[in-house]
Each structure stands twice: as structure tokens, then as C-alpha cells.
Amino acid sequence: MRRKFVAGNWKMNTLGQSAAELARALAQAWPRAKPQVEVAVCPPFPYLASVGAALAGSGIELGAQNVSHEKPGALTGEIAIEMLRDLGCRWVILGHSERRRLMGETDALISKKVTAALAGGVPAILCVGETLAQREAGQTWAVLDAQMQGSLAGVEAVAMNDVVIAYEPVWAIGTGVTATTAQAQSAHAHLRRWLSIRYNPDVAGQTRILYGGSVKPDNAQSLLGQPDVDGALVGGASLKAADFLAIVRAAESIINP
Numbered sequence: 090m091r092r093k094f095v096a097g098n099w100k101m102n103t104l105g106q107s108a109a110e111l112a113r114a115l116a117q118a119w120p121r122a123k124p125q126v127e128v129a130v131c132p133p134f135p136y137l138a139s140v141g142a143a144l145a146g147s148g149i150e151l152g153a154q155n156v157s158h159e160k161p162g163a164l165t166g167e168i169a170i171e172m173l174r175d176l177g178c179r180w181v182i183l184g185h186s187e188r189r190r191l192m193g194e195t196d197a198l199i200s201k202k203v204t205a206a207l208a209g210g211v212p213a214i215l216c217v218g219e220t221l222a223q224r225e226a227g228q229t230w231a232v233l234d235a236q237m238q239g240s241l242a243g244v245e246a247v248a249m250n251d252v253v254i255a256y257e258p259v260w261a262i263g264t265g266v267t268a269t270t271a272q273a274q275s276a277h278a279h280l281r282r283w284l285s286i287r288y289n290p291d292v293a294g295q296t297r298i299l300y301g302g303s304v305k306p307d308n309a310q311s312l313l314g315q316p317d318v319d320g321a322l323v324g325g326a327s328l329k330a331a332d333f334l335a336i337v338r339a340a341e342s343i344i345n346p
């Protein structure tokens with residue numbers, strides 16, 4: 090069975106004090122790793138160390154929001170995968186739509202980052218998702234397929250053990266508009282079929298596919314209850330300990346009703 094996974098993407102939010110406070114509150118509420126639900130938070134780079142310290146010994150893992158595809162060396166302003174591993178990062182989010190759209194990241198660049206992350210021993214949460222215009226033009230499946238194909242270029246089946254997919258429809262991110270459970274389920278099922286064809290049924294069966302886009306305490310249970318929705322990548326609601334924990338508990342309640 091695929092272990093449910095709830096990850097918080099703090100994006101470019103918090104300062105040192107609020108990051109540490111949020112991490113401490115989560116660590117207290119979720120002191121031990123649980124077999125059925127995996128939990129992670131991905132703070133901004135400057136707070137990885139302090140958040141990592143606050144989470145030490147708890148059941149919550151640390152992740153980053155981006156990484157360079159290059160090896161350590163002369164590359165001003167970039168962060169190498171070795172540094173993330175050194176800081177105790179267990180995950181790195183790659184290909185987020187905000188980076189695709191605002192920072193010009195292409196599938197070709199994202200695939201280099203995925204390859205660097207996996208080679209560096211840090212599993213990736215790879216984000217894919219269509220815009221509203223693409224959905225309305227009936228291009229959703231083609232867009233998802235192209236993003237998967239391009240971003241996973243060169244990633245072999247064995248390496249897929251260390252990849253989690255996040256389906257994040259761009260129109261649902263930070264908008265308060267959530268995909269319906271039917272829309273989410275059908276996109277996830279589509280992505281799983283893609284994994285089966287590109288790789289094999291084992292990879293498709295074992296790869297976790299998270300939903301992201303305005304996940305809140307009041308919609309988490311119905312989204313996470315869909316057969317192909319294995320968890321959530323949470324933005325805004327991950328900045329409030331009570332809301333994020335409510336989403337984590339919703340994931341837990343599906344397994345232990």
C-alpha cells in the first residue's frame with residue numbers, strides 16, 4: 090500500500106522566528122513518525138537549518154523547495170544538492186508551477202534537477218499541472234504528459250522509488266478554487282496510467298501522487314479519500330500549524346477511520 094504523504098510548501102513565507110515557531114508547534118503535535126502517514130515541511134532556504142533543528146527527533150521530515158542541477162563550485166547564488174543533504178533534507182520540491190511560470194524553468198532544466206537530486210540521494214517531489222486556459226482548451230492530458238515526459242527524461246524505473254509526483258493544477262494554486270474530487274481523481278488516474286506505460290505497472294502502483302492546490306482542512310478528507318490521491322502538497326494552509334495538522338489528521342483518518 091502507498092503510504093499517505095502530506096507535505097507543506099512554505100514558499101517565500103515566514104521569517105526566522107515564525108519559521109522556528111511553526112516547526113516547534115508541528116514537532117510537538119507530531120512527535121513520532123507513523124507508518125501510515127509521512128509528513129514533511131519545506132521552508133525557505135535560509136531557515137532549513139533552524140527548522141531542521143526544531144524538527145529533530147519528531148515525526149516530521151525536512152524538505153527544500155528547489156535545488157541547482159550543478160555540482161558545488163563557482164555558481165553565485167545557487168544551492169547544491171550536497172548542501173541540502175548536509176542540512177538533513179529528505180525531500181526537494183522540483184518543477185513547481187511558480188518556478189516554471191515566473192522563473193522560466195523548462196522541463197529540460199527540471200529533468201536535470203531531478204537527476205541531480207536523485208544522484209545526490211535526495212528524493213524529489215516533482216510538480217506538474219495545467220493552466221486554466223489549457224484545461225479549457227482540452228489540453229490537460231497533453232500538458233501533463235509532456236511535463237512528465239520532459240521532467241523525467243533519463244530517469245530509470247529503479248530511480249522512481251525516490252520520486253513523488255504532485256499534481257498541482259495551476260488554476261487551483263493560491264486561488265481558493267480547489268479541483269473537485271472527480272477532477273483530481275481523474276488527473277491522478279491519468280498520471281498513474283502514464284507511469285504504467287512509460288515505466289511499468291509496478292512503478293505505477295508504487296509511485297505516490299499528491300494533490301496540490303488550495304487544500305484546506307475542510308476539503309482534505311474528500312480529496313485524500315480518492316483512490317489515486319496519495320496525499321497533499323499544501324501551500325497557504327501549511328503556514329498555520331492547526332490547519333496543517335488538521336490536514337495531516339484527515340490523511341490519518343482515512344487509514345484509521
Ligand code: 13P
Nearest residue numbers: 098262263302303324325
Ligand atoms: P496553495 O495550497 O496555497 O493553493 O498552494 C499549493 C501549492 O502550490 C503547493 O505547492
